[in-house]
Amino acid sequence: MPSFDPPGFxxxxxxxxxxAWSDWMSQQLDDAKAGQPDVYDFDAPRPRFFNVTKTPLAADAVEKDISWTAFPRWWQSMRPPTKSVGRPLMEAGTCRTNIASGV
Structure with missing residues (x-):
């Protein structure tokens, strides 16, 4: 892969x-792979991490769609639907309001 696409294309x-975006993403992956073991005991190098812009995929690599239900779908199923722009997104106690409405 020659470069990383911008977020959300x-x-x-x-x-x-x-x-600049691609270079930054590439550096983030390199840093994550290296870890910071000299700073944190729990941040060892990650040898299975790789930067696809620098290390090509193996010839026999297989792509697979993600088939598990991710967090947003779970979160949507656990809260009541919102009908108005100003209605709180969650019940009282963990109340967060719709940012677009400023409420």
């Missing part, structure tokens, strides 16, 4: 911004 990045 944004189309408003110019070439320089796209390259």
């Amino acid at each position: 944004l189309q408003d990045f110019n070439q320089q911004q796209q390259e």
Whole structure:
């Protein structure tokens, strides 16, 4: 893979911004792989981590769609639906309001 795409496949990045994003993502993966074992006891190097822009996938690599139910779907099923813009998104006690409405 030559580079990382912008988040959400944004189309408003110019070439320089796209390259900067890809470079930043690449550095984040390299840093995560290396860890910081000299700073944190629990942050050892991760040898199974790899940066696909620097290490190509194996010839026999297989892509697979994610088939498990992710957190957002679970969260939606656990809360009442919202009908109005200003209605709190969750019940009292853990109340968070709709940011768009400012309520």
